[in-house]
Amino acid sequence: MKYSIIILVLLFSSFNVSSKDIDVTKLGAVGDGKTDNTLTIQKAIDECAASGGGTVIIPTGVFVSGTIFLKSNVSLHVNRSAVLKGITKLDSYPGAHFLEKGFIRVDRVENVTIEGDGIIDGSGDQQIFQQGEGGNNRPYLVHVRKSKHVVIKDINLRNGAFWTLRLFENDDVRIDGINIYSHGNWNNDGIDIDSKNVIISNSRIDADDDGICFKSDGKQLCENITVTNCIIGSNCNPIKFGTASHAGFKNITVSNCVVQRASESRNWKWFKEIEGVTDSITGISGIAMEVVNGGIMDQITISNISMVGIQTPIFLRLGSRNNPTGSLKNVLISNVVANSRSLIPSIISAVPGFYIENVIIRDVIVNGIGGGTVAQANKKVPENEKGYPENRMFGNTLPAYGFYIRHAKNISLDNIQFFLKKPDFRPAIVLDDAHKIILRGINAPNPGGNQNLVENKNSDFKVIQ
Incomplete structure (x- = not known):
């Protein structure tokens, strides 16, 4: 012993x-x-x-x-x-x-x-x-x-x-x-992720710039990442992919997160710069997914997100800012409740000759401010192929109050509900060069005047109730 x-x-x-x-x-x-x-x-x-x-x-x-x-x-x-x-x-x-x-x-x-x-x-x-x-x-x-x-x-x-x-x-x-x-x-910025095999959980971020931001500055993919159970406040984009997107993003999930207003805003005065924004503190896009440097975005899921104090709930951009156009596909966004505080709707937009593909957005509730005019409904939207990717890159208003979808294929909007504080003369959804679009269970106020609920420009879509 x-x-x-x-x-x-x-x-x-x-x-x-x-x-x-x-x-x-x-x-x-x-x-x-x-x-x-x-x-x-x-x-x-x-x-x-x-x-x-x-x-x-x-x-x-x-x-x-x-x-x-x-x-x-x-x-x-x-x-x-x-x-x-x-x-x-x-x-x-x-x-x-x-x-x-x-x-x-x-x-x-x-x-x-x-x-x-x-x-x-x-x-x-x-x-x-x-x-x-x-x-x-x-x-x-x-x-x-x-x-x-x-x-x-x-x-x-x-x-x-x-x-x-x-x-x-x-x-x-x-x-x-x-x-x-x-x-x-x-x-x-709060957390900038340009790595692989990353777990982020149970954290609180209150930042002047982007909150949780996935980046791809080099040749390595930003991949195999999970973010869950976080509270995020940001004066810019609370959940963001990009702007740097050289290699790209793959196999990433974000879930069970709350987006709120930042606690202060020393540098950004959006209510002075953007028509329709009246709140003293807002974020830009609650979920921003951007590929503008020739990289890829593939197999991304975002679910169970509650957001307040943002201008635009969802922003997907495939562009050609500094490099040849890459790809953005296979994205699932589900179970989102958002309060939108601007006249800039959710956006899915690529550039001519390229398409955002295979996106499902389902089970979403958006409470918007409304108030869009006939002139805004008839607005021509610039392509701005090389512009910096943000919700206002096409202007401070867009001709839809819910979703503006351009240069996209195989997009499904399923069980989407829109509520407006004021009547709006813009369609709920505008499709432009958008193909194989499925609209299922869309609950939205009819626009004022003689505007259609869904405006179709060189597109094909199917409505399923």
């Missing part, structure tokens, strides 16, 4: 000898909100990695730092009463290009965790980072790049100088229970 105990003790000691936990204050870090702790925190990370892995602990206090690089097999734990805060010096965030800059860097490593109930704050509202929309000398808040087996959980991400959480060309990332609030700067 004695020998068995000795063996167990030796085994236990052997199991733990390669791991190390370091409280950064033990190496001299100071949580006074003033001291630059960059070198000290990096030293703690390096020591953990050298010992085979462990946890770097940010304890109570406000710990100011520049870029820190996490290493393989290291966890960064930010205590509940701790703040890890970005220093307001541009040269403290190295990188030849903004795509390489970040406050917390996870770069070409494996088995890394960022966790804790504390706060990572990028100081993005400070003047040094105020460079306007597109300013490229700003760091992402958390930048995960070309890494494997990464977990980010239960952390509060605040006040990014640029995008908040950037995932670029990673494999196997799990995000759970995080809380993002980022309204201090332009381009404050």
Whole structure:
């Protein structure tokens, strides 16, 4: 029995000898909100990695730092009463290009965790980072790049100088229970996903720019991703695919999410720019799916979405902004309830000679503002083949109050209900170069005047009640 105990003790000691936990204050870090702790925190990370892995602990206090690089097999734990805060010096965030800059860097490593109930704050509202929309000398808040087996959980991400959480060309990332609030700067996206094998769940995003945004900036497909049980507020597009769409998107599902108004809007005043928008805070498109850089979009499902405070519920765009036209097909959107706050309806639109194909949209309720005029019903819609893809790219109004569908094939609208606060002289649905369209169980107010409920331009469709 004695020998068995000795063996167990030796085994236990052997199991733990390669791991190390370091409280950064033990190496001299100071949580006074003033001291630059960059070198000290990096030293703690390096020591953990050298010992085979462990946890770097940010304890109570406000710990100011520049870029820190996490290493393989290291966890960064930010205590509940701790703040890890970005220093307001541009040269403290190295990188030849903004795509390489970040406050917390996870770069070409494996088995890394960022966790804790504390706060990572990028100081993005400070003047040094105020460079306007597109300013490229700003760091992402958390930048995960070309890494494997990464977990980010239960952390509060605040006040990014640029995008908040950037995932670029990673494999196997799990995000759970995080809380993002980022309204201090332009381009404050919530989560930007350009990776494969990603799970995002149980999180809250409140962002000035896009909320959860799938991107394809390089040659790697953005694929095999699930997003579920999230609350998303955005002044732009709460759920977005694109604009970057070079390789494309495949095998992605988004489910059980709530879209709400952002808590504030410092930069966007849509009610001053877009006819028909009167609310002081709105998002652009609740669901935006865009392929404009020659990539593909295939096998995407979006379901169980409730949205308020958005201008346009659904926006699908296949365009030719910077590259030859790609493809957008095999999309299922179901169980959506939306309050729409503009005169821009849901849009499915490609460019001449190309088609969005094989889309089913079913079980949708849209509460709209109505009020469209005869002139708006007769409006000619520009193609704008190379325009930036957003709902207003064809104008601040469109000649339909429900769906505008152009250059599309094999589209099914099934059990769609529209309700309007004011009478509208525009048709519920406009079809233009749209073929094999199935309209089943459409419940919509008749437009004013002599307008048809469905306007047909060079299209073929079947109505099934």
